Amino acid sequence: MSERNQRIGAPVLILILVLLAWEGLVTGLKIEQFLLxxxxxxxxxxxxxxxxxxADTSLLPDNEAATLLRASRLIVDLPAGVSPDLLLPLEExxxxxxxxxxxxxxxxxxxxxxxxxxxxxxxxKEALGGLLLxxxxxxxxxxxxxxxxxxxxxxxxxxxxxxxxxxIAFAPxxxxxxxxxxxxxKMAIVAIMVFFPMMINTVRGLVSxxxxxxxxxxxxxxxxxxxxxxxxxxxxLPYFFNGLKVAGALAxxxxxxxxxxxxxxxxxxxxxxxxAALFRxxxxxxxxxxxxxxGIVLYLLILLxxxxxxxxxxxxxxxxx
Amino acid sequence: xxxxxxxxxxVNKTFxxxxxxxxxxxxxxxxxxxxxxxxSLIGPSGCGKSTLLRVIxxxxxxxxxxxxxxxxxxxxxxxxxxxxxxxxxATLYDWRTVAKNVQLPLELMKYTKEKKEQRTQEMxxxxxxxDFASHYPWQLSGGMQQRVxxxxxxxxxxxxxxxxxxxxxLDEMTRERLNLELLxxxxxxxxxxxxxxxxxxxxxxxxTRVIVMSARPGRITQDIxxxxxxPRGVDTRENVRFFExxxxxxxxxxxxxxxxx
Ligand SMILES: Nc1ncnc2c1ncn2[C@@H]1O[C@H](COP(=O)(O)OP(=O)(O)OP(=O)(O)O)[C@@H](O)[C@H]1O
Ligand SMILES: [Mg+2]
Numbered sequence: 001m002s003e004r005n006q007r008i009g010a011p012v013l014i015l016i017l018v019l020l021a022w023e024g025l026v027t028g029l030k031i032e033q034f035l036l037x038x039x040x041x042x043x044x045x046x047x048x049x050x051x052x053x054x055a056d057t058s059l060l061p062d063n064e065a066a067t068l069l070r071a072s073r074l075i076v077d078l079p080a081g082v083s084p085d086l087l088l089p090l091e092e093x094x095x096x097x098x099x100x101x102x103x104x105x106x107x108x109x110x111x112x113x114x115x116x117x118x119x120x121x122x123x124x125k126e127a128l129g130g131l132l133l134x135x136x137x138x139x140x141x142x143x144x145x146x147x148x149x150x151x152x153x154x155x156x157x158x159x160x161x162x163x164x165x166x167x168i169a170f171a172p173x174x175x176x177x178x179x180x181x182x183x184x185x186k187m188a189i190v191a192i193m194v195f196f197p198m199m200i201n202t203v204r205g206l207v208s209x210x211x212x213x214x215x216x217x218x219x220x221x222x223x224x225x226x227x228x229x230x231x232x233x234x235x236x237l238p239y240f241f242n243g244l245k246v247a248g249a250l251a252x253x254x255x256x257x258x259x260x261x262x263x264x265x266x267x268x269x270x271x272x273x274x275x276a277a278l279f280r281x282x283x284x285x286x287x288x289x290x291x292x293x294x295g296i297v298l299y300l301l302i303l304l305x306x307x308x309x310x311x312x313x314x315x316x317x318x319x320x321x
Numbered sequence: 322x323x324x325x326x327x328x329x330x331x332v333n334k335t336f337x338x339x340x341x342x343x344x345x346x347x348x349x350x351x352x353x354x355x356x357x358x359x360x361s362l363i364g365p366s367g368c369g370k371s372t373l374l375r376v377i378x379x380x381x382x383x384x385x386x387x388x389x390x391x392x393x394x395x396x397x398x399x400x401x402x403x404x405x406x407x408x409x410x411a412t413l414y415d416w417r418t419v420a421k422n423v424q425l426p427l428e429l430m431k432y433t434k435e436k437k438e439q440r441t442q443e444m445x446x447x448x449x450x451x452d453f454a455s456h457y458p459w460q461l462s463g464g465m466q467q468r469v470x471x472x473x474x475x476x477x478x479x480x481x482x483x484x485x486x487x488x489x490x491l492d493e494m495t496r497e498r499l500n501l502e503l504l505x506x507x508x509x510x511x512x513x514x515x516x517x518x519x520x521x522x523x524x525x526x527x528x529t530r531v532i533v534m535s536a537r538p539g540r541i542t543q544d545i546x547x548x549x550x551x552p553r554g555v556d557t558r559e560n561v562r563f564f565e566x567x568x569x570x571x572x573x574x575x576x577x578x579x580x581x582x
Contacts, residue, residue: 212412215380219406220429221399230425234416312416312457 037282123268127255130190138198146206163196171258180262190254194247201243205236241306252295326513327354332386345538346372359514361524361531369539370517374483405479407487411466413458420454426477444472464490482514525566535577543573
């Protein structure tokens, strides 16, 4: 196996093994679904179209499940003979009950994909908006403090102290300040969380230029601005991207946990708390899964940007040159 | 000499504060270097050669004494970009390719694009690195990196060259070739060169003057004029006078060592 294949293959293999072990353990140990649903249950919550609980399927003739509607994001397959006015409550909620023979039938609008995708998109926008604000502010302050040593000496201890505070604890306050349904309340919490690691890392990068490199610039009588552009900023890029990787993860955490304290119904954090409160754990897990995926994709995008921005960097050095 | 290009008057340099940590790197340095001289500094490791170059280049402030370069304060000379420096370590920028590293001073000095590229190409040919123009520094050997640094220092044709063991990391053949190239540039451009080396042969071969230094504190102990005929070439090394001068420098270094013991 080539080195490259190995680098991609190994994690994928581990992922598959973990999923298999999870599935096997939950089944084998008979763990209750509400404690830990099986991966298949979580996935099917995203893709399955209909679930009928308590329904006595023997009452239904074979193949009687008919497709009544496959339109506009909502796909509902209902057993034959079920009145279509069920569609209305289904459109609004994700759940509807009706009687079928002697049984109470519960239909879950099983396709949670669309609501979760919508919620994820909403939350992602909050996370990215906050990330952008926090990164811009962090880099700006870093540039200022790197230029004026006195400011840096004064500010950096506070930044480092602030960085170790659980800023997420302020989420309810910010929800209160900006309005619980205002996406800016989540962006603000994300921006504050992201600000400190971005600023601290960028400052480190800007000031940790090797003295010899600065000496070279001085020997050319380079201006402060040239030194900044040609030595400090390139030197800070690896630090910046390390900060950005931390910040990307923090942004997702900040947005979702911010929503745990309240937010509009279409938000991922709200979706997760509601589903969990209603004991629809497979659904909550599915949303968590999407949140994790978004986090990973964001991280990969940052890695890609890092590579494009720093083709020289030592971490990409190949041994086969 | 009034038209000295480099003039040091009673220069001292002490590093560190407090009596324990203090190192006197330079003591009572008096040195005058004239236009188009080629002066080599030689002395044991740690005797202050690099420090002396830095003081001349206004990269370190002298603790006391006067430093004048081209008849101005050393600081003004630096701001006027009167000198080019080759540091003991190559000091290349990791994020720049070889060509871009050579171009760094040209960018700062606002050369036009064509001039920049032309100079870069010439310099890379000189140090035989044209094939590596788009490589990054980490893809080069130590000696190749040092050659990039030499190309970078020569690129903007400074009137003074301060070179700190520029050929230290090179093989004998490359070193001899670059010695000749450097002499050629020196003759053609009328540059003044201050050159640090650990090689007695190299010092005698290249220089018009060899300054011998001793350690702790760094002082100038001898100033040996090298009266070998110009231009120097392969036959210079066969000159009897060459061996005499080599011996003289070696003796001077030895005398310092004995004194220190
Ligand atoms: N920045 C510094 N701070 C403190 N001490 C220094 C500093 N730079 C040099 N020194 C001290 O000054 C003395 C002279 O150092 P310098 O680098 O000039 O020696 P050198 O002659 O160039 O030696 P080498 O031949 O090994 O390069 C040494 O004792 C060194 O420890
Ligand atoms: Mg040195």
